[in-house]
Amino acid sequence: MNQIIVLIVMAVVSFSSCSKERKAEKNDQQKMGEHGTPANWKFTLPQGNPAEGRKVFVEAECHKCHEVKGETYPTITKGKGDVGPELSQMAGMHPLEYFAESIINPNAVIDHDAKEKGYVGEDGKSKMPDYGDVLTVKQISDLAAYLASLKGEAHKGH
Numbered sequence: 001m002n003q004i005i006v007l008i009v010m011a012v013v014s015f016s017s018c019s020k021e022r023k024a025e026k027n028d029q030q031k032m033g034e035h036g037t038p039a040n041w042k043f044t045l046p047q048g049n050p051a052e053g054r055k056v057f058v059e060a061e062c063h064k065c066h067e068v069k070g071e072t073y074p075t076i077t078k079g080k081g082d083v084g085p086e087l088s089q090m091a092g093m094h095p096l097e098y099f100a101e102s103i104i105n106p107n108a109v110i111d112h113d114a115k116e117k118g119y120v121g122e123d124g125k126s127k128m129p130d131y132g133d134v135l136t137v138k139q140i141s142d143l144a145a146y147l148a149s150l151k152g153e154a155h156k157g158h
């Protein structure tokens with residue numbers, strides 16, 4: 001008698017969980033047909049202008065912390081904590097969206113050796129400010145295009 005009850009309970013439990021799964025699947029498919037996110041969708045940054053981006057780089061004083069070998073920017077007074085990676089080899093290193101993320105959310109990716117290099121403060125956070133409130137999407141797209149164009153000193157003039 002007990003065994004029969006156990007069997008019935010198991011059957012009911014497995015049936016109900018199964019039908020729930022099926023319902024969820026159907027909902028997902030319905031959503032896809034209306035306002036769902038296409039399966040291979042990815043965020044793409046608007047096309048930027050590298051020459052404009054260079055201007056933004058100087059205006060926003062990115063060169064306070066970032067050297068770009070082969071580039072000369074207006075002289076700027078550096079503070080003690082104004083350090084950052086040299087950026088002349090950025091071309092081909094990252095997609096545009098990665099550059100945009102480094103500018104609007106510097107803490108999203110921090111190098112494992114950032115502490116030794118002095119790139120992070122006592123709190124473990126990047127010394128780079130977050131520019132989300134300061135720069136427009138166009139400026140960020142232009143900056144990303146500029147960074148993506150930096151092929152290093154060796155390639156200058158070719």
Ligand code: HEC
Pocket residue numbers: 057060061062063064065066081082083084085099102103106107109110111114118119120126127128129131143147
């Ligand atoms: C106060 C110093 C400082 C300023 C100003 C600054 N950065 Fe940075 N930046 C850093 C530091 C430190 C890192 C490394 C830690 C990190 O990834 O946040 C970094 C990382 C980056 C990276 C990632 C490099 C890589 O190889 O992953 C990019 C790209 C970058 N900065 C672009 C910019 C741009 C563009 C500006 C100006 C809008 C700017 N930075 C202003 C300090 C600064």
